[in-house]
Amino acid sequence: MKKITKISLFLVSALMILGIVTINSCKKDDKLPQINGYDNSNQVASTYLKAHWTFDDTYNEAISATAPSNKYGTYGFEAGQIGKALKLTKGAIVFPGIANINTANALNNFSVSLWVKVSGNKKTADAGFTSFFAIIPTGTTDIWGDIMANAETSRHLPSSDTLELKNLLNTHPVGGGNSLQDNVAQLNDAGNGAWFMGAKVWSHYVMTWNASTHQFLIYGNAVSCGAWNDRGTTAEEIMAVPVQAVFGSIASSDIGFAGAPAQQTWAPWATASIDDARVFSTTLSQAEVSALYNLGLAGR
Numbered sequence: 389m390k391k392i393t394k395i396s397l398f399l400v401s402a403l404m405i406l407g408i409v410t411i412n413s414c415k416k417d418d419k420l421p422q423i424n425g426y427d428n429s430n431q432v433a434s435t436y437l438k439a440h441w442t443f444d445d446t447y448n449e450a451i452s453a454t455a456p457s458n459k460y461g462t463y464g465f466e467a468g469q470i471g472k473a474l475k476l477t478k479g480a481i482v483f484p485g486i487a488n489i490n491t492a493n494a495l496n497n498f499s500v501s502l503w504v505k506v507s508g509n510k511k512t513a514d515a516g517f518t519s520f521f522a523i524i525p526t527g528t529t530d531i532w533g534d535i536m537a538n539a540e541t542s543r544h545l546p547s548s549d550t551l552e553l554k555n556l557l558n559t560h561p562v563g564g565g566n567s568l569q570d571n572v573a574q575l576n577d578a579g580n581g582a583w584f585m586g587a588k589v590w591s592h593y594v595m596t597w598n599a600s601t602h603q604f605l606i607y608g609n610a611v612s613c614g615a616w617n618d619r620g621t622t623a624e625e626i627m628a629v630p631v632q633a634v635f636g637s638i639a640s641s642d643i644g645f646a647g648a649p650a651q652q653t654w655a656p657w658a659t660a661s662i663d664d665a666r667v668f669s670t671t672l673s674q675a676e677v678s679a680l681y682n683l684g685l686a687g688r
Contacts, residue, residue: 420688424679428688429470429664432679436670438488438495439633443474443663449486449633457484460643461636461657468663469503469590469684478514480636480657482643489523489667490631492560496624499596499672500537501680506551506660507588508544515542517638517655520593520662524639525628529647531638531655532568534558534627537595540572542654544587551586553606555595555614560628567622571595571604571614581615584608590663592681598671599624610681612674635662 426432440450445465448455461479465472474481489495502521509515518541524533533556540552553573560566573584584591586608594607602622606614636658637643640651651657664684672680 423682423686423688424675426679426683429666429680429683432676432683433499433668433670433672436668437666438669439486439667441474441635441665442471443468443665444471447474447481449483451488452486454483454486456481457632458482458644466661468661469592470664470687473503473505473661473663474635475661476636476658478657478659480634480643482637483633485526485630485632489633490629492626492629493624495523495535495627495667495669497597497599497669497671498535498625499594499668499670500535500666501592501594501668501672501677502537502665503590503663503684504539504551504593504660505588505590506539506541506658507546508548508550509541509659510543510545510548512546514656514659516653517542518658518660519634519636519638519655520658520660521665522634522638523627523631523667524634524645526630526632526645527628527647528639528645531640531649531652532556532558533634533639534560534631535625536638537593549585549587551584551591551608553584553586553593553608553613555604555606557597557604557622557625559622559625561623561626569604569619569622571606571616571619573606573608573613574615576615580617582611582613584611584613590661592684594672594677594680596671596677597625607677607681610674610678635665636660
């Protein structure tokens with residue numbers, strides 16, 4: 389009996405060791421391979437990430453936990469590119485000031501990254517310009533914010549796959565005045581830029597501003613497609629603080645910007661879906677933009 393017991397104990401011990409080795413081996417195998425050198429989107433330019441909206445069943449900005457001050461129209465969540473996404477149907481969401489992006493020089497150089505899903509609306513009852521995201525001065529008397537990510541949706545039919553992305557910035561130099569600059573994703577007469585076929589599906593939109601080179605780039609699915617990248621002598625983005633983040637609208641008195649005009653009929657509240665919106669205080673490189681795109685494709 390003693391001999392059998394010793395053999396049994398030996399077998400049990402051996403099986404336990406084998407089980408532990410197998411479990412540890414599985415744990416190592418469970419780790420996903422890196423994409424472009426990163427495990428997930430949160431690792432890309434993380435030092436410069438100043439605001440982030442995941443829209444994973446929450447409207448709050450993730451870094452500061454700031455909740456919206458007002459929501460308008462129809463809004464909710466749907467399955468997104470990375471987890472859940474914001475779904476607007478003639479809707480807009482307005483935030484109070486967020487400390488990380490609420491100083492004049494917080495975004496001298498900047499990048500905005502977001503996943504969007506929108507269709508053209510030409511010749512429809514709701515035809516109009518679409519603003520996905522904006523940083524708007526509280527005291528504005530204009531319709532434009534200081535940083536805006538948009539699309540010329542009224543130029544394209546619902547059946548079209550063309551998504552005409554449009555960047556806009558407005559800087560307020562210390563000496564006075566302002567410089568309003570934009571760029572559009574299209575092929576111009578000089579052969580610059582490119583049409584972006586990103587409508588009706590989840591597409592990755594990144595805008596970057598480099599104050600030293602005056603380059604205002606548009607990336608559609610990690611491909612530079614802006615027709616007018618060079619913005620002359622425009623320098624640092626200096627915001628007219630205090631400013632507020634907005635999803636789904638230009639500036640208007642209808643969403644609480646008292647000095648602004650009423651909502652423009654050509655720019656109604658957005659009918660679009662938005663996911664994983666990020667604001668960086670740096671000019672993302674092509675490699676970083678590609679990483680965000682490829683990680684997003686993998687749901688990370």
